[in-house]
Amino acid sequence: MDWGDIPAWAAFGLSGAALLVAWKARGDGKRSADAAEASAAEARRSSDASERSATAAEASLALQQQEADARQAAEAEAARPRVRLALHWHRGQIFHLVNEGSAPAENLQLLTISDDASPLEPLTRLGVGEGAEFLIMTGLAGGAPTTLEFIWDGQEEPVRLRIPRSG
Template identity: 70%
Template sequence: MADIDFGDAPAWVAVVLAGGAFVISLLARRDSKKSAGAAVEAVTEARRASDAGVRSAVAAEESLALQRQEAAARQATEAEAARPRASLALHWQGGQIFHLVNEGTAPAENLQLLTVSDDAEPLEPFTRLGVGEVAEFLIMTSLASGAPTALEFAWDGQEDPVRLRVPRSG
């Protein structure tokens, strides 16, 4: 600075401008640090939002899988309910004559009358009782034993025996 004369106005203007530029560069550096901090925070928030989005997507996939399972179970239940089934009914015709009627929508294959009492044996199975078909049979009674109150039947596809009430005459 020995070369600079106090009367040299352009040199002094250059010194002042250089000082101003230095101050402005310090302010710019401070602002750039703030911007960098804000950028880091923005990246952190973006990661959190991304993680939340992934968790939300996983939850949605699990929910969809559960809905599909429930729909499949409901569809299987509806299909089972709509499946044709045999449905037996016992009607009194007169005296000791009864009719076993298949009122269902499917035949009863290998139809069996199960044991009625301790001293009675199961009967041989009917081969088949088709839809709307009638099988006529007698229920023999005596004064000592009387007529049974119910008969149990089983057939292919019917897991548990079906208990039919024996209708009373008259």
């Protein structure tokens, strides 16, 4: 063996060792890159889940706000003063129309009872707890009506009241 071959063999051995180290480093680098890629994918999934959760939370909050607004509107509507009319028999053919509500009835009007009858003159105001006396006349042939319909300012849809039996 020639002493000149020893450095060549040493270089060959070192290059083989360097090749093994490089091969191992490549495998470690690939595993590290794969782990980084998996971590990035997990981060994207987590970010997407966070966005979905935030969107769901916003929708839930909006729904809760709508429900609270609807509840508040319903409470305000329930607390709003209202006219509540009642018919009470007094004696004979005399009846009392009473406002048992919590708001006055302005321009109270009795609608026609039949096609050939005309409505009565409007009652300007029937305050809370106030009553108006009126007479229901019956003809011999026609008989008495069983209901009366009223409207007033703010109440365009007729309110039908059953006429109570006398006596």
